[in-house]
């Protein structure tokens with residue numbers, strides 16, 4: 001059975017500040033942030049906010065078909081990136097699980113000739129083949145983020161999420 005971990009917003013905010021503090025202690029301030037769609041968008045915005053950076057690019061990539069179920073490889077859907085030449089780039093995602101998504105995005109970004117590439121995630125799984133340069137916690141459970149909890153509930157109505165009834169009402173209307 002899948003074991004879930006359900007971080008609250010407060011923990012996400014604490015995790016973001018922890019990651020940003022590690023970067024600043026390391027004297028690393030990026031010129032550009034590359035957010036990995038879709039789960040990395042909110043962490044990227046929170047890091048950008050803390051650093052006072054507005055320059056955010058995006059890579060749309062999808063690996064997971066459902067809870068603990070993957071495609072053979074991450075599928076790159078679109079790359080919304082430009083002007084990275086000689087720039088310090090920070091790639092941001094919510095979690096590194098196998099590490100394949102970070103790997104694939106790192107390979108794409110390398111082609112744009114930045115001066116430096118680093119990566120950050122909020123969480124990392126202990127078995128990830130690639131650890132981001134900056135992360136908050138190592139966790140071995142399936143993480144239900146505030147930004148994808150309804151996706152999990154659609155797959156498993158028993159997922160440990162509060163206040164599901166209102167969402168079930170919405171879902172019934174959506175599926176009519």
Ligand code: PRP
Pocket residue numbers: 036037038039040061062063064065074093094095096097098099100101102128148
């Ligand atoms: C999830 C997560 C990371 C990636 C991590 O994204 O947001 O991007 O998987 O897994 P990996 O380390 O094994 O590659 P997903 O593919 O589910 O797309 P999403 O962000 O749009 O939900």
Ligand code: MG
Pocket residue numbers: 036037038039040061093
């Ligand atoms: Mg993702």
